[in-house]
Amino acid sequence: MTLILIGLSGGGCSLSRPESAYAKMDDAEITGSISPPPEREPTEGDLAFARNAASDVLTKGSKDSSQPWQNPQTGARGSVTPIAKSYTADNGRTCRDFLASYVNGKTERWLQGSACRIERGRWDIHTLKPWQQS
Template sequence: MTLILIGLSGSGCSLSRPDTAFAKMEDAEVTGAISPPPEREPTEGDLAFARNAASDVLTKGTKDSSQPWQNPQTGARGSVTPIAQSYTGEKGRVCRDFLASYVNGKTERWLQGSACRIERGRWDIQTLKPWQQS
């Protein structure tokens, strides 16, 4: 085995054998890729803000309108947009479907819902759940 030493004047540097590792992993150590942050699920508070926005935008009754919403406690936000014409639902009530966006950190998803009109022109949210594309 040949040992090579190189001296640099005044620098105090030296090189050791080229087959010596700077760091060595133990057999039990495992490395892996950094995993993405977990998806966040809407909290009941987030859904309450989205329901209020849905009721507001449907009460306005204007065509092609959206209503933003935000939950300051969780940082979640989004908007609600009616997506279909009204139809007659249970008990002869006027009903309408809508989509709500949900954004929290890197999580982005869509929620689908339906609502039916109740007294004084307000809307009762019947469903609000993750959107299932067909």
């Protein structure tokens, strides 16, 4: 019976400590040995899906359109958006620049590319590299 009384009598008590008594950690402090996951580079398969989406959206020719893409094998996804009007290259072919997003897990980045029109209205992707913002 004594045990029950002690448990019930301590149940309503609470301790109060000033806020300064607790340790505070700055958001910028990093503790522990877990490091953030490395950024994932696009695989050749991911780039193939992005190139295909670029060719599709450029073939449609719509000014303000984007084409989504996704690689079910890696889980990577993104979209491709033309960023400028077409222009005539030195070789006389019609070309166009575009941006492609790449998202895989927590990795998110942008790629810039250029493509030129080839036979039957399809587009040949000439460059696809990390975007250098100017």
